[in-house]
Amino acid sequence: MDYPISVLAQAERKVVDTKTLPFGKIPTEHMFIAEYKDGSWKNARVTPFQELTLSPLTLCLHYGQTVFEGMKAFLMDDGSINIFRMDKHYRRFNMSLSRMCMPDVPESLFKGAIRRLVGLDADWIPTDDDGSLYIRPFMIASEERLGVKVSEEYLFMVVCSPTYRYYTQPLRIKVETKYVRAAEGGTGSAKCGGNYGAAYYPTSLARAEGFDQVLWTDSKTHEFIEESGTMNAMFIIDGTLITPALTGSILDGVTRDSILSIAREKGMKVEERPVRYKEIVAALKSGKRVEAFGAGTAAVVAPIAVISMDDEDYECYTGDDATMYELRDHLLAIRRGRLPDTHNWNNIVEKFAVT
Ligand code: COI
Numbered sequence: 001m002d003y004p005i006s007v008l009a010q011a012e013r014k015v016v017d018t019k020t021l022p023f024g025k026i027p028t029e030h031m032f033i034a035e036y037k038d039g040s041w042k043n044a045r046v047t048p049f050q051e052l053t054l055s056p057l058t059l060c061l062h063y064g065q066t067v068f069e070g071m072k073a074f075l076m077d078d079g080s081i082n083i084f085r086m087d088k089h090y091r092r093f094n095m096s097l098s099r100m101c102m103p104d105v106p107e108s109l110f111k112g113a114i115r116r117l118v119g120l121d122a123d124w125i126p127t128d129d130d131g132s133l134y135i136r137p138f139m140i141a142s143e144e145r146l147g148v149k150v151s152e153e154y155l156f157m158v159v160c161s162p163t164y165r166y167y168t169q170p171l172r173i174k175v176e177t178k179y180v181r182a183a184e185g186g187t188g189s190a191k192c193g194g195n196y197g198a199a200y201y202p203t204s205l206a207r208a209e210g211f212d213q214v215l216w217t218d219s220k221t222h223e224f225i226e227e228s229g230t231m232n233a234m235f236i237i238d239g240t241l242i243t244p245a246l247t248g249s250i251l252d253g254v255t256r257d258s259i260l261s262i263a264r265e266k267g268m269k270v271e272e273r274p275v276r277y278k279e280i281v282a283a284l285k286s287g288k289r290v291e292a293f294g295a296g297t298a299a300v301v302a303p304i305a306v307i308s309m310d311d312e313d314y315e316c317y318t319g320d321d322a323t324m325y326e327l328r329d330h331l332l333a334i335r336r337g338r339l340p341d342t343h344n345w346n347n348i349v350e351k352f353a354v355t
Helices: 086-099 107-120 193-197 200-208 254-265 277-285 323-335
Strands: 030-037 040-048 066-068 071-075 081-084 132-141 154-163 171-176 213-217 225-228 231-237 240-243 269-272 290-296 300-309 312-315 346-349
Touching (some): 040 107, 066 086, 081 107, 107 154, 171 200, 200 213, 231 323, 240 254, 254 300, 254 323, 277 290, 277 300, 290 323
Parallel strands (some): 171 213, 171 300, 240 269
Antiparallel strands (some): 030 040, 081 346, 213 225, 225 231, 231 290, 290 300
């Protein structure tokens, strides 16, 4: 059943050239909002983009009950609008919500909200291959109360922002062996706001040393690689794609999953398993060609040029013929409709206007 969603007052169209702006700086003209109260979702509506009014007592401002997703819409070569892998994003959103003790969003509400919003603001989808419309569904605890408690009220919202390359240069990253992103039994596999805020401090220390990001290691031994910044970490050594297995402290990345499927289809050997950072050092020291990259919705495939481990800098391969670019281009070709969508990853959305 489709969830009833009203569209209130269409904003004036003012698509601007956003190509040079930082990621997520400019929202599109509309947003979606629905309220959860007394055990059910109410008032689902698309409105002009607007500010929120929240009491200083609002629970999400104090105890971190916030969850988000990051998705993308693409313009296909035939002019269709394509929202990529809604199903997998939807499942992950609800998994994150349940980890944070927040209520599920019904599938028809989640998908209906995004389809409606993207259909209305479709003119904002960049046309060139480096561009897409970033879609940010998120939920916050909105009950007004200072007591430490699970909120009984929530807001589910969706906003969009045109985006281009998240990183413009191959990255310099540092293996982090003091601070951790997530521990076993923690919230590492949930997309909750706290995971990101907690990463700022170690990342800022790495930045002060000239690195772009950190490569997180496990909390117990600091020997095993977890993620890179806000992306899943991947390596290609001797033609084998190696990535840390999903142990519970790592995010089940949608781009990660897509890249692994494409690599397998291309006949590459793929290994999802614990990856010791010393194994990567050994491969680099032996003179093997090592490709390293981050995979994520915002960054897609972000090549890593330098990895610093135990105070030594090692160079990874980023030449034009690197396999990671082939995987990235294949993914783009599916999203743009240049290659068949054999997994049903694409969701075609109708453009519409309020008359
Ligand atoms: C994403 O890739 O969607 C992310 O979550 C990374 C960041 C923009 C928070």
